Amino acid sequence: MSAAVRPALVQAVARSRRRRASRRGLVIATLAVLAVAAFAVTLMAGQTFYPPRDVVRVILGEQVTGASFTVGRLRLPRAVLAVVAGFSFGLAGVTFQTMLRNPLASPDIIGISSGASTAAAIAIVSLSLGGAQVSIFAIVSALVIALLVYTLAFRDGVAGTRLILIGIGIAAILDSITSYVLSRAAEWDLQEAMRWLTGSLNGTAWEQVLPALVALVVLTPVLLSRARDLSAMQLGDDTASALGVRVERTRITVIVAAVGLIAFATAAAGPIAFVAFLSGPIAARLVGAGGSLLVPAGLVGALLVLAADFAGQFAFDTRFPVGVVTGVLGAPYLVYLIVRTHRAGGSL
Amino acid sequence: MTTAHSLAAEALTLGYGDRVVVESLDLVVPAGEITVIVGPNACGKSTLLRSLSRLLTPRAGRVVLDGKEVHRMPAKQLARTLGLLPQSPVAPEGITVLDLVGRGRHPHQKLFSRWNSEDDVAVAAALEATRTTDLADRAVDELSGGQRQRVWIAMALAQQTDLLFLDEPTTFLDAAHQIEVLDLLTDLNHSRGTTIVMVLHDLNLAARYADHLIAIADGRLHTAGTPAEVLTEESVRAVFGLDSRIIEDPVSGRPLMLPIGRHHIRPGSHEWHHVNDGQS
Ligand SMILES: Nc1ncnc2c1ncn2[C@@H]1O[C@H](COP(=O)(O)OP(=O)(O)OP(=O)(O)O)[C@@H](O)[C@H]1O
Ligand SMILES: [Mg+2]
Numbered sequence: 001m002s003a004a005v006r007p008a009l010v011q012a013v014a015r016s017r018r019r020r021a022s023r024r025g026l027v028i029a030t031l032a033v034l035a036v037a038a039f040a041v042t043l044m045a046g047q048t049f050y051p052p053r054d055v056v057r058v059i060l061g062e063q064v065t066g067a068s069f070t071v072g073r074l075r076l077p078r079a080v081l082a083v084v085a086g087f088s089f090g091l092a093g094v095t096f097q098t099m100l101r102n103p104l105a106s107p108d109i110i111g112i113s114s115g116a117s118t119a120a121a122i123a124i125v126s127l128s129l130g131g132a133q134v135s136i137f138a139i140v141s142a143l144v145i146a147l148l149v150y151t152l153a154f155r156d157g158v159a160g161t162r163l164i165l166i167g168i169g170i171a172a173i174l175d176s177i178t179s180y181v182l183s184r185a186a187e188w189d190l191q192e193a194m195r196w197l198t199g200s201l202n203g204t205a206w207e208q209v210l211p212a213l214v215a216l217v218v219l220t221p222v223l224l225s226r227a228r229d230l231s232a233m234q235l236g237d238d239t240a241s242a243l244g245v246r247v248e249r250t251r252i253t254v255i256v257a258a259v260g261l262i263a264f265a266t267a268a269a270g271p272i273a274f275v276a277f278l279s280g281p282i283a284a285r286l287v288g289a290g291g292s293l294l295v296p297a298g299l300v301g302a303l304l305v306l307a308a309d310f311a312g313q314f315a316f317d318t319r320f321p322v323g324v325v326t327g328v329l330g331a332p333y334l335v336y337l338i339v340r341t342h343r344a345g346g347s348l
Numbered sequence: 349m350t351t352a353h354s355l356a357a358e359a360l361t362l363g364y365g366d367r368v369v370v371e372s373l374d375l376v377v378p379a380g381e382i383t384v385i386v387g388p389n390a391c392g393k394s395t396l397l398r399s400l401s402r403l404l405t406p407r408a409g410r411v412v413l414d415g416k417e418v419h420r421m422p423a424k425q426l427a428r429t430l431g432l433l434p435q436s437p438v439a440p441e442g443i444t445v446l447d448l449v450g451r452g453r454h455p456h457q458k459l460f461s462r463w464n465s466e467d468d469v470a471v472a473a474a475l476e477a478t479r480t481t482d483l484a485d486r487a488v489d490e491l492s493g494g495q496r497q498r499v500w501i502a503m504a505l506a507q508q509t510d511l512l513f514l515d516e517p518t519t520f521l522d523a524a525h526q527i528e529v530l531d532l533l534t535d536l537n538h539s540r541g542t543t544i545v546m547v548l549h550d551l552n553l554a555a556r557y558a559d560h561l562i563a564i565a566d567g568r569l570h571t572a573g574t575p576a577e578v579l580t581e582e583s584v585r586a587v588f589g590l591d592s593r594i595i596e597d598p599v600s601g602r603p604l605m606l607p608i609g610r611h612h613i614r615p616g617s618h619e620w621h622h623v624n625d626g627q628s
Contacts, residue, residue, distance in 0.1 A: 005469055005472045005473040005476055009472040009475070009476060010465075010472040013468045013471050013475070013484070014465065014468040016485065017446070017468065020447075101440065228454060228459075231451060232451060235437055235438060235439065235440070235448075236434065236437050238398065238403055238434040238437070239434055239437045239438075241402070241403045242401060242403065242427065242431060242433075242434065243452070243455055243507070244423045244424035244455035245423065246423050284442075288442070289440060289441060289442035289444070289487075290443055291447075
């Protein structure tokens with residue numbers, strides 16, 4: 001067979017390959033530019049407008065009357081957390097969806113985000129913990145929930161449908177626990193409650209942002225280094241092993257890294273509704289099936305959170321937390337997916 | 349040309365949970381030949397193939413490739429030597445043929461390395477050999493069963509391994525495409541010396557294309573050898589519980605199995621065999 005491959009065919013293959021790669025590159029570059037633009041707008045616009053010059057001076061650490069407080073203390077941490085949480089949710093979400101070969105298998109649908117959120121709510125509201133302790137609480141709880149869902153779904157291998165249904169059930173239980181914890185707390189206010197129920201960036205302070213940022217910087221390379229293995233695992237465990245992937249090892253690495261991202265981001269911003277769930281499918285639409293979706297989905301997530309938070313603050317008469325806005329975006333897609341899978345014959 | 353690889357299973361015991369499926373099986377895969385495994389449903393053919401290619405860790409015994417135990421070899425290194433097309437692979441939604449075939453290059457790619465021209469040549473050769481060039485930009489889930497099967501074979505070919513295992517590569521294919529796939533694998537074997545091991549259900553195609561035929565019954569090796577040695581009326585009865593008549597295939601000179609069911613047997617058909625023999 002290798003006797004003589006027609007050079008024209010080789011060139012056609014190479015051309016098609018390059019066309020795909022450049023489309024992917026273009027999509028990633030566009031998303032990155034849009035995210036940077038949205039980030040800049042968030043810093044400048046608001047109740048008071050500050051020109052780019054003032055914003056840059058604040059970022060460089062200079063004192064600017066008014067701007068130093070509004071931009072430096074209020075808008076900047078909020079915008080950074082929007083990017084960090086959005087990227088974390090998007091990246092972790094698409095990782096789960098790719099690994100389990102199902103768009104419904106996203107961590108915010110199958111209870112992992114709820115696990116982190118419930119733990120964070122208990123830690124803050126009931127145990128009066130703060131900072132790193134909350135993050136640790138959230139990550140341990142998210143890992144335990146991930147393990148629990150996996151174990152309950154395990155019967156001669158993990159079937160997607162069972163895992164998703166069990167995950168949805170566990171998410172419902174956890175969400176009601178969160179509501180209960182919040183309703184029992186004496187001094188909680190509505191803002192705080194909304195954070196743990198749908199996610200919110202209100203009143204973001206730097207000490208909240210930092211752990212999530214560190215987690216993102218550490219865990220993103222771990223996931224990106226497994227991107228090719230994940231692509232092979234989409235072909236089924238047997239095919240992936242035959243292609244030289246250590247399937248079990250990869251699965252554990254990837255689950256721990258993705259759950260870590262979810263937990264740290266949730267401890268900081270709450271389980272911002274549907275961002276993990278939506279980012280992957282949107283990224284897939286943009287870049288097409290085939291290549292790895294990890295980076296595009298992370299960027300889509302960051303962009304979604306930035307835009308939704310901005311809209312929640314300024315687009316309506318009342319201010320809505322970011323999770324309410326993303327929730328309104330995500331719910332119809334969830335309904336669509338469920339309807340579609342039912343049409344396709346009932347199996348997820 | 350490929351280097352000759354020796355592959356053997358020694359006292360292999362395989363199972364799932366507490367069920368033993370294959371029990372202390374010894375097997376040699378002749379280098380540079382086409383080996384075909386036959387046996388009834390659920391006798392453990394896929395299980396055996398998965399274990400020979402390291403996908404299933406043996407309960408006891410071992411699989412030895414060139415003197416090394418495959419379950420101890422680095423995964424990617426093994427995947428550059430030995431490829432497997434499983435019985436029911438899954439294609440991600442919307443993936444194109446070109447992308448799917450390209451994934452066969454996985455074991456040849458480093459962690460963050462770029463796609464290179466060697467990969468393009470391998471993919472082009474695989475498309476051409478399986479005659480799927482025209483399908484390259486189509487989505488895999490829009491193809492017919494037979495087209496899809498050829499695309500999967502192309503993916504396995506793109507892996508460019510010296511040993512290639514295929515679990516029922518001819519299911520879903522019409523008669524012409526079955527022959528085409530088996531001819532293609534034989535070409536590969538002749539031109540590159542690729543050692544091929546495959547599971548086939550059609551005994552006559554197995555006898556036609558195998559250099560070495562292995563019959564498995566109930567997780568044990570029943571017989572192994574040339575098609576003429578293995579495909580006999582006795583072995584078909586023992587392995588499949590089927591009465592049959594074996595004649596010489598006028599096309600290839602290899603054994604041809606004619607099954608005897610309960611219907612459509614013309615009176616005195618057992619004599620027909622001898623009459624026919626006399627004429628040739
Ligand atoms: N993943 C698994 N877990 C548990 N049991 C399994 C698994 N895979 C196969 N088996 C069992 O092992 C036995 C052998 O299965 P195997 O797939 O090897 O058969 P086969 O010879 O390839 O059959 P077929 O001709 O139908 O493909 C069967 O009884 C099957 O039920
Ligand atoms: Mg089988």
